[in-house]
Amino acid sequence: MKAIYPGSFDPITNGHIDIIKRASDFFDEILVAVMINSKKQYLFSLEERRKLIEDSFKNNKKVKIDTFEGLLVDYMREHNYRAIIKGLRTVTDYGYEAQMALINKNLYKEAETFFIHSEEKYSFLSSSIVKEVYLNGGKLSSYIPNHVENALLEKIQVTKNNR
Template sequence: MKAIYPGSFDPVTNGHIDIVKRASEFFDEIIVAVMINSKKQYLFSLKERRKLIEDSFENNKKVKVDTFEGLLVDYMREHNYRAIIKGLRTVTDFGYEAQMALTNKNLYKESETFFIHSQEKYSFLSSSIVKEVYLNDGKLSNYIPDHVEKALLEKIQTTKND
C-alpha cells in the first residue's frame, strides 16, 4: 500500500526524515508531498524544498517526492491514494491533526490517517525552530542533515545580500 506524507518541509528536518523512514517499514511506498500552504511564507522555493527531500532519501527506493497545491484529498483522489501519514510531537499536534483527519475523512471517505509519534529527541523539532536556531548562530547538526544545513547557509547569505 502507498501512503502520503504531506507537509511544507521548509526545510525538511531529521524529525520529518525519521517519520518517513519509520513509515516505510509498514508501507510499500511513501510519497512525500510538498505542499504550498497559502498561509505560510517560505524561505525555500517549492523546487528547492523538493530537491532537499529527494537528496535526503536518495538511497531509499520506497520514498518518492511530489508537489501539490490545494486540498490534500483532491490530490489523493487524483492519484488514488488512501493512506495519510502524520507525525505527532505534542498533544497540541494531536488536537490539530485529529481535526484534519476527520475533515479529510469527511471530504474523502476512502482516506485513513495513520499517526506516528515522534521520537523523544525530535519531539520539540520543527522547521520554524530550525530557522530560528540558525538565525541565532545555534548548532544545527542534530536537527537537519548536512546538505540541508549547507542549503540553509546559502539561502540566508543570499537573502542578507539582497
C-alpha cells in the first residue's frame, strides 16, 4: 500500500525524516507531498524544499516527492492515494490533525489517516523552531541534516544581504 505524507517542510527536519523512515517500514511507498499553504510565508521556495527532501532520501527507493497546491484529497483522488501519514508531537497536534482527518474523510470517503507519534527527542521540533534557533545563533546539528543546515545558512545570508 502507498501513503502520502503532506507538509510544508520549510525546511525538512530530523523529526520529519524520522516519521517518513518509520512509515516506510509499514507502507510500500511514501509520497512526501510538499504543499503550498496560502497562510504561510516560506523561507525556501517550493522547488528548494523539494530538493532538500530529495537529498534527504536519495538512497531510499520507497520515498517519492511531489508538490501540490489545493486540497490534499483532490491530489489523493487524482493520484490514487488512500492513506495519509501524519506525525504527532503534542496533544495540540492531535486536536488539529484529528479535525483534519475527519474533514478529509468527509471529502474523500476512501481517505484514512494514520498517526505516528514523534520520538521524544523530536517532540518539540518544528521547521519554525529550527529557523528561530538558527536566526538566534543556536546549534542545529541535532535538528536537521547537514545539507539542510548548509542550505539554511546560505538562504539566511542571501536574505540578510538583500535587506
